[in-house]
Amino acid sequence: MYPQSVKLICECFIKPSNIEGNKAVLHRTPWDLCMLNGHYIQKGLLFRKHPLSDDQENSIQGFLDRLKNSLSITLAHFYPLAGRLATQTTDDPHSYVVYIDCGNSPGARFVHSRLNLTVSDILSPPYVPSVVEHFFDHYKAVNHDGHSLSLLTVQVTELSDGIFIGFSANHCVADGTSYWQFINTLSEVFQENIGNEAIQISRPPVQGCWFPDAYGPFYNLPFTHHDQFIDRYEGPELKERIFHFSFAALARIKAKANDLCKDRGITVSSLQALSALIWRCVTRVRGLQQNDISIFRTSVNIRSRLNPPLPQNYFGNCIQSVGAVTTASELLENDLGWAAAQLTEAIAKHDDKAVREALMKWLQNPVIYQFKQIVRPGLVMFGSSPRFDMYGNEFGLGKAVAVLSGHDNKFDGKGTLYPGKQGGGSIDVDLCLIPHTMSALERDQELLDALNFS
Template structure:
């Protein structure tokens, strides 16, 4: 018999090896950051094979832990906000409510070493992702506002019988997916190149200068006087979570099908847009929604290249927004797949600088904070993360990871997270969350199975 309980071995806090002078001032959050205060942390991680022990070598896991701690400290000197804590400054007259990052008065980022009496096969062989994977991450069920009292960043190393899982939990008010993987990639770079302490160069220095709309910033005051006015907790119902693999050939065929009958030849529907349309149709079908029920396909989009002038991909912070294609369940299923794919494409194409500036302008007129329980409705789906992120390039001296997994955070019925496929080449892995009875129906849906097997 084996235990499915993760055992805490040790924990500590890690500070930056060097704190730049500018880090001693308040690090202000922008509109895209503040809107995330009531959603969960980002929790993603990589599963590796455990290095072999040799007679003349120290415990390889202990060596990994020590080098990883040093690498985190060096990396934090570049990504210094992650070593801080959230802070709030309230004023009565004139009334203001400002949330920012205090990079000085903090013990630093958290580091955890844990053990689990399971194997890689125990984690990857079941059809559904085991619940124990959620314990590979810190900040279970924490929301970003909790960053006032808990770390903004935790790296947890969970040692299995034959594997090592490196999980990263990062405050979503501080980073979006682009910045999350920017940090993770840099941590791996520092580790692999053994980049030293002071004055070290990294390949992609983060840009900490905050982006603000013209005429605004650097300080935004929220229209609240108490956390009860903008903070809520959301517990997901029981979900089944499964990872499905789409080969590069299957995705190419799906893209070709979506574009085959498009009259406007200036339009090219992407693989991701075609895949989103397929997920939307299949999940709507198994849900059995009424014909006139409004349904949506939401996509988390990186706004950096859509702003004018565009922001660098090295811009550190949140610069994302969820866009939503909508129609009725009846229209979605009465029309063909190509119709749905074109609708998704048009929704994405409309997200330009003008639309973004309108969104920001509206937010500034009436600042709001996303609420998980209200933001995601049971009649829509949400496509998150991105196969474009360099996930498998993070090796930490362990070789290529065997799998990517995520924690409890930001999951609900109809959530799809997109990862690059392990073999690369344009393949994708889809982490899909559905209510148990819907997952059973989804796994048998003919259109889904056809899309999954289009490589033949």
């Protein structure tokens, strides 16, 4: 039996090494504010401990001290993560404004914990063990809790023969692009940090929120209390499994989808072909009725879709959700190419005009995302991206053996994309399904054919 929680050894708060941004008040964009009821982003890296095996206690302490110092230096560039959320309200005229207060905060949280399990105990089971959720701070917290909780926690969990570094970041502050840029920078600083705080980072974040013309710098939300938009979702029991797709398997899936699409004048990417495959397989094993709605959605980075585009290093949320809607019968009666074409066309149409139209719709009727309104029996939704540099983060420990996630934003039909641990263009899909659907998926022939190809 796995323990329900890991043992806390110590904790502290880390402030930025440079106080320049510490007094900043940072207003939030619609893309940030709509996340107030979502969960923190929780992704982490699992390493083997062999580089620290000699004089273990001193080595671990030295590693922790260096990581804390590197975090302080990195936060000088990513100072919003060291702040706290704050809300300012007035009655006459009505005002309800949520922002980041960088001056009234003890900083980011740093946690050291320990668990008597091995790397094999974590990676060998077919399903991701539930104990992994406790490798991250702010378990089940929603982003609005960042009023009292840290906006960032770095948790180092010692295993018997490994180290897990889990990052919990408030989704009102950063999207996946910004989140991994921060982790990439922290790893870079760690490698170069030999008692020198004047480190030049390779990709400085671009701070300052983007607002559409004639709007900003803050948004007055139509609420008087957070109880009006906070709803803590409790989903059903889930099975979580990571499916590994090799480069050869992806090439075959892509070639098949494009061959089926050749008369449509559409070119399908590997990711769109894989998404279509998962969408079809999950829909099939769910046993939906013919006229039941089947939906596939994915998050897209809209920095380059805006005209003029935003810098790729823009720090904050810059994502929207796009996808395709059909019926279960239409999806399954057509082939893989048809499904891939639906996704490809939806993503291609999400240009500057579509981005701004969605934004203006939100401004006219601000909505805080609610899980109960999003989750439905026919939904498959992908988050994260295999394009993020996850395995390039080493922290003096060598290459990670796995990327794992916490409790964050998981529901029946949620998939999280990672670059494959094999490298070479492979992709890992971390998929959550209710138990009987997962069991059926593991026997689905279309999926097995794709996975077994090498």
